[in-house]
Amino acid sequence: MSVLVYAENSNGKFKKSSFEVVSYGYSIAQQMGVPCVAISIGDVTNDELARLSQYGASKIVSVNxxxxxxxxxxxxxxxIAEAAKVEESTVVVLSASFSGKGLAPRVAVKLEAGYVDGAVSLPDISAGFTVRKGAFSGKAFAEVSLSSAVKVIALMPNAYKVIENAQTPNITAFSPVFNNNDFKTMIKEIVRAADKVSLPEAEIVVSGGRGLKGPENWGMVEELANLLGAATACSKPVSDAHWRPHSEHVGQTGIAVSPNLYIAIGISGAIQHLAGVSSSKVIVVINKDPEAPFFKAADYGIVGDAFEVIPKLIEAVKEFKSVNA
Amino acid sequence: MKILVCISNVPDTTTKINFSDDAKSFVTAGVQFIINPYDEIALTRALELTEAQGGTVTVIHIGDASSEPTIRKALAIGATDAVRINALPRDAYFVAKQIAAYAKDQAFDIIITGRESIDYNGSQVASMIGELLDLPSVSIVKVMNVEGTIVTLEREIEGGKEVINCPLPLVVSATEGMAEARIPNMRGIMSARTKPLTTIEAVEVPTLLQYVKYDKPAARSQVKLVAADDVKGLVDLLHIEAKAI
Structure with a gap:
């Protein structure tokens, strides 16, 4: 038996979310007393593959x-399903990344496995196998009990800490038999904004709402985000008005985020927006309306005009960074 | 072109979510149900494509008779006909199995769902249907165009997008950007009453999992307000107290 973890790479490099799933898979494997096996697909060097063993993978299967x-x-x-059979895996873990969300359900169907997407903590295996996940778009959590022989879990980015558990790297090549019917989709182009932090994986998010009055005022949001190494985000009215792209829309019908720090500027805090940020560890709200509902869901707040507060905040963060760099 | 749109019946986005005292079920009393917003985007794009290129749009829903108003709304927006699988949607696998069983012999060119339902947030059904029918699938798609038998899709990825080509038939899950949802007009609402709505009994699906308990996020403690002229104080709090920067 084993726990199989799929470590996704981006241009041959593993992402933080890949180390999160390996750390998570290793913890489950420890509880079950079985090894944690990682699988990588694509062109990844052995040096990069070996990094997976730092987080607990005692065997690394590479499909290249x-x-x-x-x-x-x-x-x-x-x-991945084939590897799970070869490794006799009873638990398969993936990241609930954009690709992972499209991939994990296929693995689950192939293995006739119960599947929980967007898990937020380790499964409880003391009696059965129960996984906690977000539900109702951040308004609630659900506990799902899996009764199938094989279980598939997609782990929410930022929900589980990367933990070092160094193992000796043991890398083996894996060459499954391919079915040509599996290759119908063809990538024509990948466009990545090189300097942008990815929103679902960001540890800090700076988000703007209608209080910023127009797209021309986003310069200060971006400046603050750059200083903090943060991703930028927005509320639904802002993306609906095309001030910002839909991919930045955080909320019930947009992206749910769980950063360490969420800074909301000029966002009133409608129930739909709050749903998408409820898993944030620390929330800061800056709004000139002291009655804005967001203050009730915040840890820290400033009642003030964004156009006065944000430039001062940028200066204060610059000063902080110069001292704490 | 023959398109199948899968629609889910979900609590309105303004709903305050409550659970039964034993925390085992979602309390639906007094809750307004709507078409899942992402499914509405999928439906709109399906209509745009068939209006431009000819074809039909069938909506399929898994639910009991109480969700018929949601199905009629989809017909009012413009779907050609509707199918209701008469069963409560146990989980995504159950739903995908029902849709696959129905679609298997119907030769749909595109089967489309929303990226996820806003109640159980699975993002599972599209890929599962693809797997069950041995069709390609692309999830979380923000642009979809069809030229002849080739579909061009833009899919969201971390920090960017991926442009993909795929031949018909395929399965797609839609996100914001693909289309702007439409409000049904009076003619649509009138004609929806007489459009065909077929009810089919569910196929059997093995149980792989069960939702056992629900709870709500813990409330945050009282907000700590910082004066607008003490921004440095906020930075210090975030660094020293919250350890967030």
Whole structure:
């Protein structure tokens, strides 16, 4: 038996969320008394693969051939399910990343496994196998009891800490038989804003609302975000008005985030927005309306005009960074 | 073009969520149900495509008779016909199995769902249908165009996007950006009453999991207010007390 973890790479490099899933998978494996095996798909060097063993993977299975260089969820799903059979895995862990969300359900169907997406903590295996996940778009949590022989879990980014558990790297190549029907989708282009922090994975998020009055005023939001190494985000009215792209919309019908720090500027805090940020560890609200509902859901607040407060905050953060760099 | 749109019946986005005293079930009393907002985006894009290129849009829903108003709304927005699988949606696997069983022999060109339902937030059904029917699938798609038999899709990825080509047929899950939801007009509402709505009994699906308990996020303690002229004080609190920077 084993716990199998899929470590997603981006251009041959593992992401923080990959180390999160390895750390998480290792903890489950420890509880079950079985090894944690990591699988990587795509063109990744042995040095990079070995990094997975720092977080508990005692075996690393690498699938690296031309057909598998680009992400195709159907083919990747087949390969992960095949590896799970070879490694006799009873638990398979993936990241609930954009790709993971499209991939994990395929793995689950292939293995006839119960599947929990967006897990927020370790499963409780003291009696059965129960996993806690977000529900009602951040307004609640649900506990799901899995009764299938194999279980598949997609772990929410930022929900589980990266923990060092160094193992000796043991890397083996894996060459499953491919089904040509699995390769129908073809990536034409990947566009990445090189200097942007990815919103679902960001540890700090700076978010703006209608209080900022127009897209031309986002310069200070971006400046503050850059200083903090944060991702930028916005409320629904802002993306609906096309001031900012939909991919920045945080809330019940947008992206749910769980950063260490969420700074909301000029956002009143409608119930739909609060749902999307409820898993944030620390929330700061800056709003000129002292009655804004967001203050009731915040840890720290400033009642004040964003156009006066944010430039001062930028200066204060610069000073802080110069002292604490 | 023949498109199948999968719609879910979910609590309105303004709903305050409450659970029964034993925490085992969601209290639906007094809750207004709507078409899942992402499914409405999917439906709108399906209509735009068939209006431009010809074809039909069938909506499918898994639920009991109480969700018929949601199905009629989809018909009022413009769907050609509707199918209701007469069963309570146990989980995503159950739902995907029902849809796959129905769609298997229907030769749909596109099967489309929302990226996730706003109640159980699974993001599972589209990929599961793809797997069950051995079709390609692309999840969390913000742009979808069809030219001949080739579909071009833009999918969200961390910090960017991926542009993908795929031949028909395929399964897609839609997110914001694909279309702007439509408000049904009077003619649509009138015609929805007489559009075909077929009810089908569910197929059997093995139970792999069970939702056993719910709870709500712990309330935050009282907000600590910092004076607007003491921004440095906020930075210190975030560093020393909250350890967030």
């Amino acid at each position: 051939n031309d057909q598998m260089k680009a992400f195709v969820n159907q083919a990747y799903g087949s390969v």
